[in-house]
Amino acid sequence: MHKFSFNILPITLCAILLSAWNSANAMNEIEFQEYLENKCIDHDYRSCVKLGKIYEDDGLDNPESFQKAFKYYEKTCKNHVPSGCYHLGLMYRQGLGIRKNNQKAFEYLSMACERDNGDSCFNLGEMYRNGDGVRQNFEESLAKYRLACNLGFGAACTRAGEIYHNGIGVSYDYYQAENYYHLACDKNQAEGCFGLAELYKSGDIGRKSIYELSDWYKKGCHLDHTASCTALNNLQQASRYQVSGVNELSTAGR
Secondary structure, three states, rough: HHHHHHHHHHHHHHHHHHHHHHHHHHHHHHHHHHHHHHHOOOOOHHHHHHHHHHHHHHHOOOOOOOHHHHHHHHHHOOOOHHHHHHHHHHHHHHHHOOOOOOHHHHHHHHHHOOOOOOHHHHHHEEEEOOOOOOOOOHHHHHHHHHHHHHHHHHHHHHHHHHHHHHOOOOOOOOHHHHHHHHHHHHHOHHHHHHHHHHHHOOOOOOOOOOHHHHHHHHHHHOOOHHHHHHHHHHHHHOOOOOOOOOHHHHHHHH
């Protein structure tokens, strides 16, 4: 009996401490949210955006929170804060707590892109590419991807490279494809590294050594890109030298 009580005591104590720790964390979250609300009232619009994101994330469990998120994003966008317009555009594009409206999404994303918000420019590129809420236009899509890439959005660099590489709605330009794939790969975009290797492998812009190809495939594979792992494995099998770590990388990427 004493032995049972001795064993249960630490468990009970741990449960009490865990409950207290969770309560303290909850209180800290409440206090932080109140702090943001006060900052937002004082026209600190970055705090308004942070509040909006808190409510948006909570909306997955509590749909009514989407309306609060919308309110804060709308307030910041009206005060010319690009990130507020961006999040507002995404809510319309994804139909988060409101009816999906690609025209509205395009309107707000355009506002943010004009104020150098790279995420918004990328999303506009996707909309032009897919014809979502706007007439499909690959030249406009490319222009938005290039702008987003110049603003540091790596995935946009990959998209621009793909358009030039495959001549999607524009003339083939392998040198431009090389440039944008390089930019993407430098920003740790696995598809950019893969596209660069494939471009050289095809011989469209001059061939690179098998060592250089393996380096780009290997980087893509390290970034969990399955196609890069497969290409690296095939390259190793087709060559007479062993690419270091290929078996481990290929297994990890599957």
